[in-house]
Amino acid sequence: MSHLLSLTRAARLVGVNRVELQKKMKSGELLAFDGMVAFKDLLACYPDAQLEEISEYKRVMQIKERAFGKRVLERMLPDAEVLATRITDLSKRLTRSEAQVGQFNALLGKIWDKFRKTEQQGAGEAGAAISALRHWLEHEVAQAMEPGFSNPLAIKDGVLSVLSAQVTLLPSKQDFLVEGQATLLEAALRAGVSLNYGCSGGNCGLCKGRVVSGQVKKTRHHDYPLTEAEKEQGVVLMCSNTAVNDVVIEAAVTDGVQDIPFQQISASL
Ligand code: FES
Numbered sequence: 001m002s003h004l005l006s007l008t009r010a011a012r013l014v015g016v017n018r019v020e021l022q023k024k025m026k027s028g029e030l031l032a033f034d035g036m037v038a039f040k041d042l043l044a045c046y047p048d049a050q051l052e053e054i055s056e057y058k059r060v061m062q063i064k065e066r067a068f069g070k071r072v073l074e075r076m077l078p079d080a081e082v083l084a085t086r087i088t089d090l091s092k093r094l095t096r097s098e099a100q101v102g103q104f105n106a107l108l109g110k111i112w113d114k115f116r117k118t119e120q121q122g123a124g125e126a127g128a129a130i131s132a133l134r135h136w137l138e139h140e141v142a143q144a145m146e147p148g149f150s151n152p153l154a155i156k157d158g159v160l161s162v163l164s165a166q167v168t169l170l171p172s173k174q175d176f177l178v179e180g181q182a183t184l185l186e187a188a189l190r191a192g193v194s195l196n197y198g199c200s201g202g203n204c205g206l207c208k209g210r211v212v213s214g215q216v217k218k219t220r221h222h223d224y225p226l227t228e229a230e231k232e233q234g235v236v237l238m239c240s241n242t243a244v245n246d247v248v249i250e251a252a253v254t255d256g257v258q259d260i261p262f263q264q265i266s267a268s269l
Contacts, residue, residue, distance in 0.1 A: 004036035005157065008175050008191075009166060013153050014046040039151045049153055076180050078163065078242070082217055085244045086162045108141065165243035169193070170212060170250045183220060184209070184238040184249070196252040200239045207238040207251075214247030 011018045024030035024045060031041040115134040122130055164179040176191035185207050188195045198204035202222025211234040222240040
């Protein structure tokens with residue numbers, strides 16, 4: 001099965017909101033597997049989606065072209081180290097894919113050799129059947145290898161995976177994207193995900209989350225002291241870290257005011 005996308009990612013790729021995609025999934029217009037969609041099904045549902053239409057991509061390109069201003073650029077683009085890690089990850093994936101293609105080609109070469117030898121050894125109908133099968137396979141493989149169609153949504157997703165990262169929360173399974181230099185907390189709140197938090201400045205410790213997979217990076221100083229045990233378990237403060245790549249984090253979300261802890265904040269006038 002081809003690569004599957006979360007609803008958040010799919011919605012952004014075609015420039016609609018999640019609710020619209022959910023409606024299409026419900027009506028059967030868009031095929032979904034466990035709440036995820038495949039590139040080819042998304043493109044079939046939105047055949048007009050083009051690389052140039054993607055708003056984030058367009059905005060970054062405009063900023064780049066017009067030298068719009070350092071501050072805006074900083075807000076749009078991830079931290080340099082984060083960007084370098086994402087490009088390295090992408091490059092590793094490309095290298096792995098190229099190696100797999102190389103191995104696949106070598107394997108095909110061996111299969112053709114085997115076919116030819118078997119054909120030479122076989123006689124009559126059996127030899128003819130093997131020869132027909134080889135010709136059919138050669139034709140199918142040649143067609144499949146033709147560099148004709150590249151799904152534009154897969155290309156967009158590659159570009160956007162460098163500009164942003166997806167966060168999935170457990171156990172709520174809510175997800176959101178972290179863009180630019182936003183912290184995990186900022187990105188969650190912008191996406192309407194009500195993460196548990198207090199000061200948003202690294203002092204109270206209420207925004208703790210445990211990284212289950214993926215990589216985060218501390219981008220803001222915090223005074224709240226995490227214990228060594230917490231650090232070893234992968235506990236981080238959501239208001240002080242950003243996502244380097246797609247991450248899964250165990251974190252509490254609030255369902256209502258009853259979940260917001262009582263706080264005492266000292267202030268002086
Ligand atoms: S919200 Fe207080 S430390 Fe993060």
